[in-house]
Amino acid sequence: NAVRREAIWNVEAYVPPAISFNGAEAPGEIFGLNVFSKTVMQKRLPKSVYKSVIATIEHGAMLDPDVADAVASAMKDWALEKGATHYAHVFYPLTGLTAEKHDSFFEPVGDGSSLAEFAGKTLVQGEPDASSFPNGGLRNTFEARGYTGWDVTSPAYILENPNGNTLCIPTVFVSMTGEALDHKTPLLRSQQAMGEHAARILTLFGHENQKVVAFCGPEQEYFLVDRHFFLARPDLLNAGRTLFGTKPPKGQEFDDHYFGAIPDRVLGFMMDTERELFKLGIPAKTRHNEVAPGQFEIAPMFERGNLAADHQQLLMTTFKAIAKKHGMECLFHEKPFAGVNGSGKHVNFSLGNADLGSLLVPGDTPHDNAQFLVFCAAVIRAVHKYAGLLRASVASATNDHRLGANEAPPAIISIFLGDQLADVFEQIAKGAASSSKGKGVMHIGVDTLPVLPTDPGDRNRTSPFAFTGNRFEFRAPGSMQTVAGPMTTINTIMADSLDYAAGVLETAVAAGTDFDTAVQDLLTQIITDHGNVVFNGDGYSAEWPIEAEQRGLANLKTTLDALPELITDSAMELFERYGVFNHREMHSRYEIGLEQYTLTIGVEARLSLEIGTTAILPAAVKHQTEIALNIGALKAAGVEADTAPLDEVGAPITALRAGLSALRAALKADVGHSALAEAEHARDVLLPAMADVRAAADALEELVADELWPLPTYQEMLFIL
Numbered sequence: 001n002a003v004r005r006e007a008i009w010n011v012e013a014y015v016p017p018a019i020s021f022n023g024a025e026a027p028g029e030i031f032g033l034n035v036f037s038k039t040v041m042q043k044r045l046p047k048s049v050y051k052s053v054i055a056t057i058e059h060g061a062m063l064d065p066d067v068a069d070a071v072a073s074a075m076k077d078w079a080l081e082k083g084a085t086h087y088a089h090v091f092y093p094l095t096g097l098t099a100e101k102h103d104s105f106f107e108p109v110g111d112g113s114s115l116a117e118f119a120g121k122t123l124v125q126g127e128p129d130a131s132s133f134p135n136g137g138l139r140n141t142f143e144a145r146g147y148t149g150w151d152v153t154s155p156a157y158i159l160e161n162p163n164g165n166t167l168c169i170p171t172v173f174v175s176m177t178g179e180a181l182d183h184k185t186p187l188l189r190s191q192q193a194m195g196e197h198a199a200r201i202l203t204l205f206g207h208e209n210q211k212v213v214a215f216c217g218p219e220q221e222y223f224l225v226d227r228h229f230f231l232a233r234p235d236l237l238n239a240g241r242t243l244f245g246t247k248p249p250k251g252q253e254f255d256d257h258y259f260g261a262i263p264d265r266v267l268g269f270m271m272d273t274e275r276e277l278f279k280l281g282i283p284a285k286t287r288h289n290e291v292a293p294g295q296f297e298i299a300p301m302f303e304r305g306n307l308a309a310d311h312q313q314l315l316m317t318t319f320k321a322i323a324k325k326h327g328m329e330c331l332f333h334e335k336p337f338a339g340v341n342g343s344g345k346h347v348n349f350s351l352g353n354a355d356l357g358s359l360l361v362p363g364d365t366p367h368d369n370a371q372f373l374v375f376c377a378a379v380i381r382a383v384h385k386y387a388g389l390l391r392a393s394v395a396s397a398t399n400d401h402r403l404g405a406n407e408a409p410p411a412i413i414s415i416f417l418g419d420q421l422a423d424v425f426e427q428i429a430k431g432a433a434s435s436s437k438g439k440g441v442m443h444i445g446v447d448t449l450p451v452l453p454t455d456p457g458d459r460n461r462t463s464p465f466a467f468t469g470n471r472f473e474f475r476a477p478g479s480m481q482t483v484a485g486p487m488t489t490i491n492t493i494m495a496d497s498l499d500y501a502a503g504v505l506e507t508a509v510a511a512g513t514d515f516d517t518a519v520q521d522l523l524t525q526i527i528t529d530h531g532n533v534v535f536n537g538d539g540y541s542a543e544w545p546i547e548a549e550q551r552g553l554a555n556l557k558t559t560l561d562a563l564p565e566l567i568t569d570s571a572m573e574l575f576e577r578y579g580v581f582n583h584r585e586m587h588s589r590y591e592i593g594l595e596q597y598t599l600t601i602g603v604e605a606r607l608s609l610e611i612g613t614t615a616i617l618p619a620a621v622k623h624q625t626e627i628a629l630n631i632g633a634l635k636a637a638g639v640e641a642d643t644a645p646l647d648e649v650g651a652p653i654t655a656l657r658a659g660l661s662a663l664r665a666a667l668k669a670d671v672g673h674s675a676l677a678e679a680e681h682a683r684d685v686l687l688p689a690m691a692d693v694r695a696a697a698d699a700l701e702e703l704v705a706d707e708l709w710p711l712p713t714y715q716e717m718l719f720i721l
């Protein structure tokens with residue numbers, strides 16, 4: 001097929017743009033170049049203003065409204081020097097994407113000239129016309145206003161563009177009633193709640209007045225595909241994933257791609273992205289090939305949760321843009337290619353602060369170990385008690401293709417602790433004070449707790465929630481979604497567990513119980529009640545779902561099984577208790593979850609119908625005609641003709657026609673107007689109808705002459721880069 005052949009030629013002829021990391025572009029010199037950082041503020045702000053802003057950033061103090069004008073003025077001068085002409089409040093609406101509204105700095109003055117203006121109130125608050133963002137019933141059209149508000153804790157930055165730069169200000173996005181219309185607001189609220197209760201635990205252990213924050217290190221997996229192929233695949237272009245395509249003769253089974261040498265062209269792309277990320281102050285660190293051909297990963301250094309979330313969004317935008325510059329498309333979809341490894345976004349979570357480091361480090365003094373065990377037990381309790389909420393926090397139509405499929409954790413939420421820690425908790429469960437495992441005596445009395453290894457040698461890649469030495473790694477989040485949702489859930493359920501633990505310990509101590517005994521009792525209680533969630537085995541095995549069911553762990557397979565977790569009484573009470581979401585906000589999340597699910601599958605279904613009808617069926621019919629003509633010609637020439645090939649291609653063509661009519665009918669069906677009914681129709685009728693169409697089409701791909709096949713194949717997309 002001419003389109004495909006031309007695409008391949010173009011890939012061959014491609015010359016990547018030259019980039020260099022030398023001289024003035026050395027990473028050390030460009031890091032944070034485009035960030036209105038603390039250093040820049042210190043240089044440019046009056047001392048008192050600087051102190052006041054830092055108090056808010058570092059210690060969570062209320063923002064002093066009087067400082068806004070001074071900050072705005074300094075920010076404007078800095079931005080103009082950097083070539084900015086516009087400023088934008090950047091926010092994170094419930095689409096999961098990034099939104100920004102740009103305004104010019106320049107305002108006309110009477111005499112026909114203009115003046116650069118940027119007042120404090122413009123920095124602090126914006127009012128984008130917000131009526132077309134999803135709000136899940138939080139806003140009626142008659143009160144369609146939405147407000148953006150400056151997030152002082154996430155620094156402003158310059159976004160470069162050859163046509164003019166923009167000053168970007170990270171903001172929250174709320175309705176007139178102060179309800180969250182975005183992902184950032186609840187994340188900030190949840191961090192505050194978690195920090196407060198973590199500090200109570202620290203106080204009990206003798207660390208007074210500690211400010212505890214959540215840390216997040218998000219690993220991003222993605223695919224790169226040459227744009228020539230991408231543009232010839234309407235499904236990739238519009239749905240982000242292939243809706244058709246047979247597995248290539250060679251897949252990932254050789255394990256020859258993972259951590260292999262990075263192709264030159266991809267390495268050029270990676271260096272270019274890293275340079276841009278550095279300028280934006282994003283600490284890109286690790287890069288490597290992933291499991292599937294064409295799949296790669298980037299991991300930045302962990303940062304404070306809300307900053308990591310903002311940076312993660314910025315990273316995705318940057319990757320998309322730079323891939324284009326290098327003639328490639330960056331795919332963030334969780335499952336762009338069926339039968340091939342999917343992409344996730346592992347959320348590495350810990351809590352702590354600069355003084356104490358991560359509170360999830362086992363440490364090597366007995367006293368600290370007790371403290372570690374309390375935090376670790378709090379995680380175990382949180383994950384067990386609120387597994388459904390964790391599952392709901394990663395629920396989407398696109399992630400459903402990944403969870404439980406090739407090399408992705410199952411939809412069952414469990415915790416991996418590693419042998420050593422699991423053993424410690426098993427002993428705690430028995431209330432035993434001592435035992436020996438490995439070297440020396442392991443003693444569980446609080447005064448004589450074991451010295452735990454900081455890095456429990458073994459790794460588990462099949463668990464959705466794994467302890468990895470100094471943090472937990474939540475591996476279920478999808479590659480396309482913002483980390484803000486999962487982080488908000490983790491922070492909130494941790495706030496609940498830490499609140500519980502602090503309450504139990506405070507009460508026991510007040511009643512005169514010895515602190516060590518109180519800690520021991522608490523740990524035993526938690527592991528007895530919640531130890532069922534600990535699973536160190538193979539999460540990909542066929543036995544695990546059966547065992548999980550016996551343990552009473554939920555297996556919420558699809559988004560529609562998971563979303564109702566958001567609106568149970570206990571979930572709503574939990575989020576309300578910690579001031580993260582009120583009832584209305586929870587309901588809005590649920591509604592939007594359903595809506596997005598239906599929209600996503602609706603687009604895919606219409607695309608399947610269109611591509612099947614206008615591209616695949618005609619190619620197949622043409623092929624069929626050629627065979628028929630051939631048979632006719634042979635017969636006319638008096639040669640015996642085998643008609644089997646005609647039957648062979650006839651069967652899938654009939655199936656494809658039937659599948660397409662069924663899909664057309666399913667798309668027209670009247671399913672009423674409830675969001676749930678529409679979503680259920682998408683899951684129970686549209687998805688199976690699409691699967692039938694695909695099965696017939698994929699069978700045809702293996703029969704129809706390559707010359708006629710209209711779509712770039714898996715082989716071409718995955719192996720030609």
Ligand code: ADP
Nearest residue numbers: 215217218299300301302348349350358470471
């Ligand atoms: P792996 O692939 O083995 O999981 P990576 O190096 O790809 O490891 O990614 C590890 C991620 O975990 C990085 O983003 C890193 O910054 C982050 N991380 C490391 N320590 C912590 C911590 N204490 N808290 C949160 N994230 C962390």
Ligand code: MG
Nearest residue numbers: 219346473475
């Ligand atoms: Mg990882």
